[in-house]
Amino acid sequence: MPPNLTIEQVSSLAPDPTALRAAQGLANERQWTTLGRDDLALWGECKGSAKEPYKVRVDLSNNGTACSCPSRKFPCKHALALMLLAASRGKISAGVPPAWVSEWLEKRAARSEAAEKRSEKKPDPEARKKDAARRAQKREKLVQGGREALEQWLKDAVRMGLAAAQNAPASYWEEAAARMVDSQLPGAARMIREMGLLPKAGPDWAQKLLWRMGRLYLLTQAYQKLGRLPVESQEDVRGLLGWNVNQDELLQNGTAVTDDWLVLSSRTDEDEKTGLRTQVNWLWGKDSRRAAQILQFAYRNQPMDTSLAPGLVARGEMVFFPGAYPLRGIFKQMQLASPVLVPKGFPTLTAFLDECAAALGKNPWLEVFPVVLEEVVPLRMGEGWALGDRESRTLPLATEFTASWELYALSGERPITVFCLWNGFALNPQAAWDKERMVGL
Amino acid sequence: MxxxxxxxxxxxxxxxxxxxxxxxxxxxxxxxxxxxxxxxxxxxxxxxxxxGVIAQVVTEQRVPCASETLRPLPDRAVALLKRVLEEENAFLLPEFLTQIAARKMCVPPETVPTLLGLGKSELRPLVVKVSGACGRWLAESNSSWAYALGREAQDAWEHGTRLERLAALEEIRGQDPATASAWLEASWQSEPPEERAAFVRVLQLGLSMADEPFLEACLDDKRKEVREAARRLLVGLEESRFAQRMWERARPLVDLKSRFLMGDRLEAHLPEGLDAAAKGDGLGGVALRKDMGEKANLLAQMVALIAPSRWSQEFNRTPEKLLAAAMGCEWKEPLVLGWQLAARAVEDVGWAEALVDFWIMNSQASKILDGECLDELILMLPAEKMERLAVGAIKPVVQELDEKGRLMAVLKKYQRPWSKKLALAVIRSAQRQAGGSGYYLPAALPEFARYVPIDLADELSAGWPGNLKGYWETHVERFLQVLNSRSEMIQILAE
Structure with missing residues (x-):
């Protein structure tokens, strides 16, 4: 049985705030003539402005919905209200679905099976191979040109000096990034855009910017002698520059790590220009004691899968994208559950820093290092904050981390478990545990 | 480097x-x-x-938080509290905190910094209660939260910040008025002038003739705010020298003529000039109303500094009768305005009721009465009065709640818990009018939903027409949402 919906999850499914507000008014048994649920679905009939009540259905396996109302919003306020009712525990009792529900579920199942079959059907493998080879060749040519332009741009920047880069207009970075996109190097484009934000982002900007330039330069050099690198590093270089990994092949051929993966944090950012929303989820393996990153994408109004809610456990097989220090993963299969679980991580800061150094040795392009720290205490250090471990060693908290007082209150100056992202300068806490209760930060 | x-x-x-x-x-x-x-x-x-980063060794004395003795909130209540703190339904917060405090529960520690940092001082006593041990512990390390330290009143009075000292003085004044006065008088000379007025206002609690000498002395303070605060308190002490002086000045100016079969009429004369003593008592100075002459203003100022009940006793008439009698007077404006301001100063509920009635019934009233002061009088009305007003004015179908009427205006200003009868009368009338041409009535519904009794949630959610459109639909939805959030809150606290 899928875990209970949470109100936060339902809220994130709403197409706009108006729909959510309307749904909150309807999330009330009095507005419904029938209500029911089983392991697979929710259903109910909601009084509306039409003569007949609206028939509302929710498929619990993926939160798909249907409603007989004329609304063009999706999901509509009735479907949201039904989910809100389910999220407030005990408001819907179990029952046997009526025909208009079970038939709908069967149709949905049939459709997704058909879709699976379609994706299994493949054109002549020989022709596909040839096609792919031709495309790869074309891209290779574009990329070589882009790589040379990138190397030159970086050297020009150094020749000009960081002070000049600090004062460069936004177009300086934008144009360079656009050239990388044209050369099919979207990864390099992203890195250049991020560099452009640094000169305005705090006192250490110069060394951070130079470091990033250095890393990107290293990438251009590595790509030039790609064939001489270990296979895993080749994957790192290609992935960073912007080659996509074929996920179907990855799922078929990759080795899976079976574990209980605790969802620690989930953030969604929207790129205002393209409308692309990227959801970054960090998970932690209970037995493997390692982090995994799951990325999901959606354009502007498309619904985003929000099933990986912080605090839930995804029990199943994770396949990691190839690399010298794999972090990004994809689920081969999993089932969500909600057991109580405080993750085990690193017992001391020194142990974590050793692991981080080893990881950098394998992949010098690592930008963030995710870590669960056990028994640390948030401490005030003058104006700033730090985490101290059982050996009285400390690392500073990031200045952009705004919930320091909350974290401090949570600990009460007693050791707690904290999940952080480390960027080489400071820790950025994402979640912490008050005894067994996980608190997002 | x-x-x-x-x-x-x-x-x-x-x-x-x-x-x-x-x-x-x-x-x-x-x-x-x-x-x-x-x-x-x-x-x-x-x-x-x-x-190559090396974590540096730092040794520090740690003072951990004491363990909590209050019960923690249930999980779902925690989730709701966080939504209330983040989102637009912040209106739930006072009621929510009151309910948490009444159940002797405490909020989870990660919400305490946000709660301690809330700007609203009226929430502070509640915040201190629900923050428990964590709140007291956090206050040790952040001076802007010092009010949550939970120090003994005397300690807080002697060493605390301005807000702590005010709270301490209030606390002691509530228990033992004489001690509070003694504290204040002992430190008076060393108190910063700009903070003295707030301390004087605390004396309203447990006010008695014992405070009179101190307040009389305050009339000579250098600060205008202090003199005003002292005057306002002295108005309520009928035996004070100040009240006597004011009464002796005003009484000869006003007389009640009782005419057989023609009702009462008040007669008033305007005061002639001011002596030094009158100026010392705060008369003269800035006019209360620009559209009244100098002498009329003077009369209004005098009446505003006399407890209105004194007139009712003197002439043996109810406030209603006196207001009616004043309307026949040439100088009705200064008299009525003066009573209104005085009723606010001494918080005279009987006069407040009469003045609100007067405003509802009398078309000339809005020209005479002060709008801001009226809003404060409305807030003083007892729940039963509101109930009588609404039940008297609404006759199902025959005479519905008029969305542009005075009763509606009073209802909107009355931001206090409603009685059951009041809620049923008003909301049922709205339901009968729902879908019609209204504008102000639907717009006020979400606000009304905050004040109706929560055990009526079911009854008030039922009875709305099913086919509402447009303006009515959105506001009724919002009304239902507010009701739902409130009853959900009560429900999950009980889990």
């Missing part, structure tokens, strides 16, 4: 621009490809720096 930082400092000036290599170990830059060498060195130094 780290080597990466040194390299970055050198690289501020470009290699084509007067670059000098940094003088640190571990960096040697080949001159043949200087730019490439700088970039490669940056990559290596950055990785070395990130991989």
């Amino acid at each position: 780290s080597t990466l930082r040194a390299l970055a400092q050198s690289a501020m000036l470009g290699t084509g621009n007067g670059f000098t290599p940094p003088m640190v170990d571990g960096v040697s830059l080949s001159a043949s490809d200087l730019e490439g060498a700088v970039l490669a060195a940056a990559a290596a130094l950055g990785a070395a720096q990130m991989g």
Whole structure:
């Protein structure tokens, strides 16, 4: 049985705030003539402005919905209200679905099976191979040109000096990034855009910017002698520059790590220009004691899968994208559950820093290092904050981390478990545990 | 200085621009490809720096938080509290905190900093209660939260911040008025002048003739705010020298003529000039109303500084009768305005009721009465009065609640819990009008939903027509949402 919906999850499914507000008014048994649920679905009939009540259905396996109302919003306020009712525990009792529900579920199942079959059907493998080879060749040519332009741009920047880069207009970075996109190097484009934000982002900007330039330069050099690198590093270089990994092949051929993966944090950012929303989820393996990153994408109004809610456990097989220090993963299969679980991580800061150094040795392009720290205490250090471990060693908290007082209150100056992202300068806490209760930060 | 930082400092000036290599170990830059060498060195130094971080040893005395004795909130209540703190339904907060405090529960620690930092001072006693041990502990390390320290009143009065001292004085005044007066008088000379007025206002609690000498002395304070605060309190002490003086000035100016079969009429004369004593008592100065003459203003000022009940006793008439009698008077404006201001100063509920009735019934009233002061009088009305007003004015179908009427205006200003009868009368009338041409009525519904009794939630959610559209639909939805949030809150606290 899928875990209970949470109100936060339902809220994130709403197409706009108006729909959510309307749904909150309807999330009330009095507005419904029938209500029911089983392991697979929710259903109910909601009084509306039409003569007949609206028939509302929710498929619990993926939160798909249907409603007989004329609304063009999706999901509509009735479907949201039904989910809100389910999220407030005990408001819907179990029952046997009526025909208009079970038939709908069967149709949905049939459709997704058909879709699976379609994706299994493949054109002549020989022709596909040839096609792919031709495309790869074309891209290779574009990329070589882009790589040379990138190397030159970086050297020009150094020749000009960081002070000049600090004062460069936004177009300086934008144009360079656009050239990388044209050369099919979207990864390099992203890195250049991020560099452009640094000169305005705090006192250490110069060394951070130079470091990033250095890393990107290293990438251009590595790509030039790609064939001489270990296979895993080749994957790192290609992935960073912007080659996509074929996920179907990855799922078929990759080795899976079976574990209980605790969802620690989930953030969604929207790129205002393209409308692309990227959801970054960090998970932690209970037995493997390692982090995994799951990325999901959606354009502007498309619904985003929000099933990986912080605090839930995804029990199943994770396949990691190839690399010298794999972090990004994809689920081969999993089932969500909600057991109580405080993750085990690193017992001391020194142990974590050793692991981080080893990881950098394998992949010098690592930008963030995710870590669960056990028994640390948030401490005030003058104006700033730090985490101290059982050996009285400390690392500073990031200045952009705004919930320091909350974290401090949570600990009460007693050791707690904290999940952080480390960027080489400071820790950025994402979640912490008050005894067994996980608190997002 | 780290080597990466040194390299970055050198690289501020470009290699084509007067670059000098940094003088640190571990960096040697080949001159043949200087730019490439700088970039490669940056990559290596950055990785070395990130991989080579050493966590420094810091020893500090830790003072952990005491363990909590209050019950924690249930999980779903925690989730709701966080939504209330983040989202637009912040209106739930006062009711929510009251309910948590009444159940002797405490909020989870991660919400305490936000609660302690709330600007609203009227929530502070509640915040202190629901923050429990965590709140007291946090207040130790952040002086802006010192009000949550939970110090003994005397300690707080002697060593606390301004707000702590005010709260301490209030606390002691509530228990033992004489001690509070003694504290205040002992420290009076050393109190900063700009803070004295707030301390004087605390004396309203448990006010008695024992405070009279101190307040009389305050009339000579250098600060206008202090003099005003003292006057306002002295108005309520009928036996005070101040009240006597004011009464002796005003009484000869007003007389009640009782005429057989023609009702009462008040007659008033305007005061002639001011002596030094009258000026010392706060008369003269800024006019209360620009559209009244100087002497009329003077009369209004005098009446505003006399407890209105004194007139009712003197003439043996109810406030209603006196208001009616005043309307026949040439100087009705200064009399009525004066009573209104005085009723607010001494918080006379009987007069407040009469004045609100007067405003509802009398078309001339809004020209005479002060609007801001009226809003405060409305807030003083007892729940039963509101109930009588609504039940009297609404006759199902025959005479519905008029959305542009005075009763509606009073209802909107009355931001206090409603009685059951009031809620049923008003909301049922709205339901009968729902879908019609209304504008102000639907718009007020979400606000009304905050004040109706929560055990009526079911009854008030039922009875709305099913086919509402547009303006009515959105506001009724919002009404239902507010009701739902409130009853959900009560429900999950009970889990």
